[in-house]
Each structure stands twice: as structure tokens, then as C-alpha cells.
Amino acid sequence: MGNAKKKINLSAPELYINRELSWLEFNRRVLEEAQDETNPLLERLKFIAIFFTNLDEFFMIRVAGLKKMVAAGINKPSFDGLTPKEQLKKISKKTRELFRETEKTYKKLISLLMEEGIHIYSYSKLPSRLKKKADSYFKEFVFPVLTPLAVDLTHPFPHLPSLSFNIIVEMIGSELRFGLVPVPKVLPRFVELEEGKFVYLEDLIVNHLSELFPKQQIRSFATFKITRDADIVIQEDEADDLLEAIEKGLRNRKFGEPVRLEINGGSELTLSFLKDELELAEEDIYRMNIPLKLSDLWNLYRQVERPDLKFPPYVPYYPPQFEVEVFTALKSGSSVLFHPYESFDPIVELIEEAADDPNVLAIKQTLYRVGKNSPIVEALSRAAQKGKEVTAIVELKARFDEESNIVWAKKLEEDGVHVVYGVPGLKTHAKLLMIVRKEEGKIKRYVHIGTGNYNVETVKIYSDVSYLTSDETTGEDVSRIFNVITGYFHPPQLKKLFISPVNLKEKILSLIEEEKERIVAKMNSLVDPEVIQAIYRASRRGVKVELLVRGICCLRPGIKEISENVKVISIVGKYLEHARIFYFQSKDEVFISSADWMPRNFHRRVETLCPVEEPELKEKLKEILEIQLKDTAKARILQPDGSYVRPERRDFNSQEYFEKWVREYSL
Numbered sequence: 139m140g141n142a143k144k145k146i147n148l149s150a151p152e153l154y155i156n157r158e159l160s161w162l163e164f165n166r167r168v169l170e171e172a173q174d175e176t177n178p179l180l181e182r183l184k185f186i187a188i189f190f191t192n193l194d195e196f197f198m199i200r201v202a203g204l205k206k207m208v209a210a211g212i213n214k215p216s217f218d219g220l221t222p223k224e225q226l227k228k229i230s231k232k233t234r235e236l237f238r239e240t241e242k243t244y245k246k247l248i249s250l251l252m253e254e255g256i257h258i259y260s261y262s263k264l265p266s267r268l269k270k271k272a273d274s275y276f277k278e279f280v281f282p283v284l285t286p287l288a289v290d291l292t293h294p295f296p297h298l299p300s301l302s303f304n305i306i307v308e309m310i311g312s313e314l315r316f317g318l319v320p321v322p323k324v325l326p327r328f329v330e331l332e333e334g335k336f337v338y339l340e341d342l343i344v345n346h347l348s349e350l351f352p353k354q355q356i357r358s359f360a361t362f363k364i365t366r367d368a369d370i371v372i373q374e375d376e377a378d379d380l381l382e383a384i385e386k387g388l389r390n391r392k393f394g395e396p397v398r399l400e401i402n403g404g405s406e407l408t409l410s411f412l413k414d415e416l417e418l419a420e421e422d423i424y425r426m427n428i429p430l431k432l433s434d435l436w437n438l439y440r441q442v443e444r445p446d447l448k449f450p451p452y453v454p455y456y457p458p459q460f461e462v463e464v465f466t467a468l469k470s471g472s473s474v475l476f477h478p479y480e481s482f483d484p485i486v487e488l489i490e491e492a493a494d495d496p497n498v499l500a501i502k503q504t505l506y507r508v509g510k511n512s513p514i515v516e517a518l519s520r521a522a523q524k525g526k527e528v529t530a531i532v533e534l535k536a537r538f539d540e541e542s543n544i545v546w547a548k549k550l551e552e553d554g555v556h557v558v559y560g561v562p563g564l565k566t567h568a569k570l571l572m573i574v575r576k577e578e579g580k581i582k583r584y585v586h587i588g589t590g591n592y593n594v595e596t597v598k599i600y601s602d603v604s605y606l607t608s609d610e611t612t613g614e615d616v617s618r619i620f621n622v623i624t625g626y627f628h629p630p631q632l633k634k635l636f637i638s639p640v641n642l643k644e645k646i647l648s649l650i651e652e653e654k655e656r657i658v659a660k661m662n663s664l665v666d667p668e669v670i671q672a673i674y675r676a677s678r679r680g681v682k683v684e685l686l687v688r689g690i691c692c693l694r695p696g697i698k699e700i701s702e703n704v705k706v707i708s709i710v711g712k713y714l715e716h717a718r719i720f721y722f723q724s725k726d727e728v729f730i731s732s733a734d735w736m737p738r739n740f741h742r743r744v745e746t747l748c749p750v751e752e753p754e755l756k757e758k759l760k761e762i763l764e765i766q767l768k769d770t771a772k773a774r775i776l777q778p779d780g781s782y783v784r785p786e787r788r789d790f791n792s793q794e795y796f797e798k799w800v801r802e803y804s805l
Contacts, residue, residue, distance in 0.1 A: 155218060308358045472608070506567060650676050762796075
């Protein structure tokens with residue numbers, strides 16, 4: 139305790155890990171899953187697809203943002219001490235390291251696939267019978283949809299959309315010029331010539347370039363992919379119609395400023411030409427030795443019917459208490475469900491029952507990412523058509539889901555649902571559902587508070603928590619939250635819940651400051667400097683702090699006299715760890731939340747923090763945390779330098795354990 143009295147500057151930059159570099163370390167852990175021999179082969183391939191999908195989004199948003207700061211002359215360092223320019227340099231270096239690793243991993247997986255009878259041939263190595271099939275496929279299906287583009291004095295370089303995949307051809311003719319061939323998205327990337335025998339679509343195209351540019355002498359060719367700035371900046375006060383502004387922003391997103399060029403093959407002249415046309419610096423160019431756009435490996439994963447090379451299918455457990463009508467189940471007590479191990483069906487059934495129940499007067503729900511063909515959206519529409527008061531708070535600014543959300547928003551409005559686009563200047567990220575029902579001449583509220591989205595597809599692979607209750611005080615709080623989102627936003631008087639941007643952060647800080655024994659907190663990301671400082675102070679007081687942080691973590695654990703009592707674990711595995719659960723031992727308090735401990739969640743989003751007070755439900759959540767802390771198979775332990783190490787013994791997989799645990803635990 140004597141150390142705690144020693145004055146230490148807890149905001150010193152060296153006590154923090156850079157946010158962007160921490161994210162790249164998270165993506166490295168995703169890549170490790172592709173390298174992990176205990177994972178089935180096609181699942182390993184899928185993790186490469188996830189790695190590249192993640193990286194695309196990172197460059198479109200985070201790198202693009204840093205580049206804009208540099209362009210604007212902003213040189214202010216982040217709280218870890220790095221300027222935007224320094225961050226870009228380190229990102230470029232670390233990304234190249236990751237790419238070299240990915241190339242080795244990809245090549246190894248392709249050779250392992252061959253051993254399993256799944257061949258991805260290069261066109262030149264196709265056996266003659268398959269080459270005939272490939273040529274025939276090109277002639278019949280590919281050639282008619284290709285659009286070769288000349289690039290010369292009369293044909294300027296076209297404006298290529300973000301993430302578009304193209305072939306550039308350098309030709310020698312009467313004058314040196316270039317040709318472009320966009321690789322069509324409408325055709326399968328992996329062309330199956332016979333069962334289990336594939337060729338890449340672009341490989342097929344480059345071997346028929348003479349048919350696309352006849353009478354031209356081709357010197358070289360390359361495949362390339364451009365990543366552009368995809369952040370939509372909307373001045374909401376000036377956008378009379380937010381829906382229209384988002385739609386316009388989506389169109390513009392395709393043509394934001396280029397931030398990265400990935401290229402495979404081609405001459406120095408070709409590279410120099412693309413660099414000039416796209417106005418990119420050397421650090422923005424990534425030369426690849428494997429096929430580009432490997433996010434498309436998702437398609438191969440889906441195409442290949444080999445259950446023996448995938449994770450065994452898991453059927454979520456349906457808790458027996460919901461075998462009666464959901465309203466009846468909730469009258470006998472609140473429930474906590476742990477997805478995907480426990481079924482999400484009771485939540486869908488609750489909305490569907492409410493839509494058809496003549497005693498239900500109103501349904502209110504937040505919709506952040508609902509996915510396609512959502513039964514939840516269908517039920518809300520049906521409820522409105524039956525004359526119920528239905529309100530949907532649709533978050534149009536859910537990044538990369540805007541298009542899907544616009545479609546649903548329009549459909550809901552047409553069916554008579556009151557559609558509200560949240561609060562100006564804030565994203566509505568809270569996961570709330572409230573059903574108002576008339577029972578015995580009184581009003582009763584049924585509430586669902588979640589840590590994850592109302593998306594029946596992602597809930598199969600995202601690990602999240604649902605809290606279902608008919609508790610009166612919780613219902614009143616949720617009712618007030620809906621009123622401030624749909625009406626004039628002002629701090630509501632709440633009895634149990636806490637919300638951002640009003641008092642959620644203050645509550646988290648006070649819980650950390652008041653804790654005397656132990657904190658266990660599970661979340662996606664930990665970035666907020668004030669919260670990190672509060673954790674450092676707790677550690678110096680002797681509080682044991684155990685953090686389960688899947689993604690970004692800017693806190694440095696294990697620093698003498700500062701964070702010696704802090705341990706940070708990241709679990710990356712079959713399911714995406716997405717739940718937020720916080721436990722404070724001194725007062726035995728347990729909370730679930732939609733919010734990570736990040737400035738954006740505290741200040742720029744509408745989020746909720748909900749206490750779970752029922753003793754048996756608290757115990758269930760505490761046990762979930764304890765089980766995850768024991769993970770050795772998929773856990774990585776954060777080191778003071780920002781790197782992660784795996785435990786020596788890898789003999790306990792918490793995700794596999796939960797698949798059995800929920801059946802035994804069932805409350």
C-alpha cells in the first residue's frame with residue numbers, strides 16, 4: 139500500500155498502447171486461428187477471409203481518418219504519444235509484417251486442401267481436360283460480361299469504386315498504353331470446373347487477355363485492388379432528411395479518396411502509373427505474392443460441402459422455461475440467456491407473440507444491425523398492420539449496414555411503424571425492446587435488454603447476453619429511455635439503468651473507484667484513458683482486476699507500481715466474443731451493457747448499463763466470467779509491451795465448454 143502514496147503521472151503516454159496498433163494485434167490473433175492446426179481446415183481458410191475483411195474496414199475508416207488528419211496539418215499526438223504521421227508509419231510497417239505471415243499461411247492451407255482433394259489450380263497447371271472446361275466457361279459466361287477499358291489520351295483513367303478488383307494490362311503498340319479489366323462481381327470468384335477442382339476467376343481472365351485486347355502486344359499485367367476512405371460525414375443539422383443524406387453518403391463512399399493500393403504482379407512502369415493516377419505514397423502500396431481480395435474465401439467455404447473440414451454444427455439449447463408462452467415464462471421470473479449457446483428464439487417468439495396478441499398495445503425497439511429477411515422486422519410490420527402502436531428506432535449510421543437499414547426503414551414506414559432515426563449527433567447503439575400489454579385492467583411492461591444486435595443470423599456466431607424481465611422499475615426506466623430517444627433528448631430520471639452520454643461513464647468510474655477487492659470485466663474494447671487511469675488507481679490500491687478484452691486494449695498490464703494487479707486476456711475462437719459483463723466484488727454487483735469502455739460509447743452513442751440483481755441470474759453471469767478466465771486454448775495474455783502470448787498449456791476451451799455447460803446449468 140505504501141506504493142500507492144508515491145506520486146505517479148498516470149496520464150504519461152508510455153502507460154498506454156496505441157489504439158490502431160492494438161487493433162492490428164487483434165487481427166493478428168484472427169490470423170493465428172487460420173494457423174491453428176486444431177481448427178478444421180476450411181475454418182482456418184475462413185479466418186483468412188475474416189482477417190482480410192477486418193483489414194479492409196480498418197483502412198477504409200481508421201487509416202483514412204489518420205490520413206485526413208495529416209492532410210489537415212493536425213500533428214497532435216494521441217494519448218499514447220504518437221502523432222497521426224507516426225501512427226501511419228507504424229501501421230504500414232506492422233501491416234506488411236502481417237501480410238508476409240498471411241502469405242505463408244495461405245500457401246500452406248492451399249497445399250493442405252490439395253491433400254484433401256480440394257484443388258485451386260493456376261490456369262497454367264490445369265490438366266488438359268480441365269483447361270478445355272475452363273476455356274469453355276470463359277467463352278460462355280465470362281467473356282460476355284467483361285468490360286475491357288482502354289486508358290490513353292482519349293480514354294482517361296476511370297473512377298474505380300472502393301474495394302473494386304481489377305486487372306491492369308501494359309501493352310506495346312504504336313504508343314505505350316494501358317488497359318483495364320474490372321473483375322466482375324456477378325460471377326463466382328472460385329470457378330468450379332469439376333467437384334473440388336477450382337480456378338480463380340481472375341486467373342481465367344488474364345489467360346485470355348489477347349481476346350480482350352486483340353492485335354495488341356501485351357508486355358505485362360497485374361491484379362490490383364483500391365481501398366478508399368469510406369467514412370460518411372453528415373452534418374445532421376444541415377441534412378433535412380437524414381435518410382436521404384445517408385443514401386447520398388453511400389453513393390459517395392464508393393468514390394472516397396484512395397488510401398491503399400494492393401497489387402500482385404506488373405512492371406515498375408505499371409506501378410508508377412497507378413501510383414500517380416491514385417495519388418498514393420509508397421507507404422500506401424502493398425505488393426502481394428498471393429491472390430488479392432481473399433475476403434472472398436468466405437465463398438469457397440460456403441461452396442465446398444465438406445462437413446468433416448468444418449466445425450461440427452451446434453444447435454443452441456432451448457431453455458425449458460420458454461416452452462410455455464414467453465409472457466407466461468417472464469411472469470414467473472426474469473431470465474438471462476447466453477447466446478449462441480442458448481437459443482435466441484425466445485426473443486424472436488416474444489416479438490412474434492406480441493404482434494399477434496390482442497392485449498398488446500405497443501411495441502418499441504431499437505434496431506442497429508438486423509440483417510436480411512429479418513423475422514423481427516416482419517413481426518413489427520405485422521403488429522403495426524394489426525393496429526398496435528409500433529416504434530422502431532433504426533440506426534441508419536450503423537457502419538457498413540446503412541444500405542440494409544435504409545431498406546428496412548422504408549418497409550417499416552410503409553407498414554405503419556413509427557420509424558425514428560435516433561438522436562441527432564448520437565448513434566443509437568443500445569439494444570432495447572419493450573412490449574406494453576394490458577393485463578387485468580393494468581399496464582404491464584415486458585423488456586429485453588441485450589449486449590448484441592437483433593440479428594437472427596449473427597446471433598449464431600456472436601457470443602452475447604440477453605436479459606428478459608417484467609420487473610416494473612426496469613420497465614419504467616426503459617420506457618423513459620425510449621421517450622427521450624424519440625422525443626426531445628434530455629437526461630431522463632432513471633432508477634436502475636444508466637445511459638450514455640448522460641451518466642454511464644460516471645457510473646463505471648465510480649464503480650471502479652469504490653471497489654476494494656476484485657473487478658472482472660468483459661468487453662470488446664478498452665480505450666478510454668480516464669477509465670484506464672481509474673483501473674491503474676484500483677490496481678495500486680491492491681484491487682485484483684481481471685479483464686476479458688477481445689479486441690483493442692490500450693491499457694498496459696503488469697507495470698510495476700501501476701498495473702501489477704491487472705491481467706488482460708483476449709479470447710478469439712469459433713464464436714465472436716461480443717458480450718459486455720461487469721462484476722464488482724465488494725458489493726456483489728453485476729451489470730450487462732451495450733457499451734465498450736471507449737470514448738465513442740461514452741460520449742457519442744446512446745448506450746445502456748443494466749444491473750442484474752436476481753441472485754441466480756447474477757451467479758450465472760459470474761460463472762460465465764470465471765469459466766472464461768480459465769480458458770487456455772483460445773486465450774492470449776496481454777504483455778506490458780502490447781504483444782500477446784498464449785498459455786503454455788492449451789487444454790481448456792471455454793467456448794467448447796459452454797456448449798455443454800448451458801444444458802447442465804439450465805435455470
